[in-house]
Amino acid sequence: MKLIVGLGNPGEQYAETRHNIGFMVVRRLSEVFGVPLKKKGHQGLYGMGRVAGEEATLLLPQTFMNLSGASVASAAKSLTVLPKDLIVVHDDIDQPFGALRIRLGGGHGGHNGIRHICQVLGQSDFIRIKFGVGRPQPGGDVARYVLSSFATAERKTLDPLIDDAVRAVEAVVMRGPQLAMNEFNRREIGP
Helix, strand or coil, X not given: CEEEEECCXXXXXXXXXXXXXXXXXXXXXXXXXXXXXXXXXXXXXXXXXXXXXXXXXXXXECCCHHHHHHHHHHHHHHCCCCHHHEEEEEEECCCCCCCEEEEECCCXXXXXXXXXXXXXXXXXXXXXXXXXXXXCCCCCCHHHHHCCECCHHHHHXXXXXXXXXXXXXXXXXXXXXXXXXXXXXXCCCCC
């Protein structure tokens, strides 16, 4: 069983923000593989089905970003998911817009959702799929930036980039994180 988590904040005011790219990717994944996100539990919305031929649970924590670990830990414990079977999709301000990076384990990189997941799980050996959202201008407020909507030019290319992130999740599920890293971490930015 794979547990595939998209990070974001609940509520319409956050729906199209940079910080919610994890939600956007997992919602698209649910559409592609026909796994509806209609169940409520684990302090989130979730659905169970098959992704790339594997049994999977898709989860959108509804705890707000900084408390994502509560939802993820609840689902992981209930489903007896091992860290190697936990895939978390989230925004990354240290990557340019549209860049995808797959990583196995490591630190939180200043991301409060990842920080809380590591804290609550008591370890960090899970898979992350990081979607680059770029940085604010020098001196700009990071919190305000990640809670803002994508720029008009970015929105024009967002759909194919989300599709690429879905393919990255699929590659991790089918071929494992190492082969998926070889494929996606070397790509040029963009569709």
